Amino acid sequence: MTLGERAAQLRRARTPFVHATVVRAQQPTSVHPGDEAILLADGTIEGFVGGHCAQNSVRKAALGALQVGKSVLLRVLPDGDVHFPEAPGACVVVNPCLSGGALEIFLAPEVPAPLVQIAGGTPIADAMVELCGILGYEVRRLDSDTPADLADTTAVVIASLGGVEAEMIRAALEAGVGYVGLVASRVRGAAILDGLGLSEAERARVHTPVGLPIGAQTPAEIAVSIMAEVIERIRLGGLDQHCAAHGH
Numbered sequence: 001m002t003l004g005e006r007a008a009q010l011r012r013a014r015t016p017f018v019h020a021t022v023v024r025a026q027q028p029t030s031v032h033p034g035d036e037a038i039l040l041a042d043g044t045i046e047g048f049v050g051g052h053c054a055q056n057s058v059r060k061a062a063l064g065a066l067q068v069g070k071s072v073l074l075r076v077l078p079d080g081d082v083h084f085p086e087a088p089g090a091c092v093v094v095n096p097c098l099s100g101g102a103l104e105i106f107l108a109p110e111v112p113a114p115l116v117q118i119a120g121g122t123p124i125a126d127a128m129v130e131l132c133g134i135l136g137y138e139v140r141r142l143d144s145d146t147p148a149d150l151a152d153t154t155a156v157v158i159a160s161l162g163g164v165e166a167e168m169i170r171a172a173l174e175a176g177v178g179y180v181g182l183v184a185s186r187v188r189g190a191a192i193l194d195g196l197g198l199s200e201a202e203r204a205r206v207h208t209p210v211g212l213p214i215g216a217q218t219p220a221e222i223a224v225s226i227m228a229e230v231i232e233r234i235r236l237g238g239l240d241q242h243c244a245a246h247g248h
């Protein structure tokens with residue numbers, strides 16, 4: 001399997017990884033510009049971007065890039081002075097065991113987009129699916145007749161306006177989904193949650209009425225208010241950070 005095929009496999013499995021590419025190498029080194037590797041969240045390196053000493057530096061920098069979700073240019077230099085063109089903004093590490101060579105390696109993290117699963121065939125659900133596409137989020141429709149696969153799910157929103165809502169809430173909570181939204185009136189939503197006998201911590205993960213209070217009235221506006229709340233939880237509440245940290 002080529003590295004490209006491996007990367008495609010990891011993307012399909014929603015597995016975070018870092019693509020490392022050697023962009024500059026000064027002799028004597030064991031690598032050449034264009035050499036590549038994939039680094040996983042557990043520190044595994046697939047491919048070749050340097051010997052043992054360089055690998056340690058690359059692994060540490062890659063895990064840091066994966067954690068923050070930002071690319072970094074890593075400069076691995078031997079101990080002592082070395083003539084190597086400046087790279088503003090690069091992360092520089094010194095490895096005394098490098099045998100006189102120097103490396104620049106570009107580390108590009110690939111973290112899966114947030115996964116939002118939506119139940120219901122209502123106009124609100126349809127508008128949410130469209131919004132997720134605009135946002136670049138992965139979206140799936142939940143079918144009440146099929147057991148849901150909620151692994152690695154960022155948010156579940158139940159916009160069916162009836163049906164097996166309580167069962168879906170329970171399944172999402174048991175799967176560890178951090179954000180569960182129920183489209184319902186305040187009274188009906190509270191009645192459903194009361195019937196589930198949730199703990200205080202579980203109830204805090206269920207949002208009903210769902211969405212930010214922006215006065216939304218139309219299905220599209222309600223969808224915007226819901227997705228705005230999901231974005232708020234991701235960007236400000238750390239909702240999706242566990243995926244990169246644990247490689248889920």
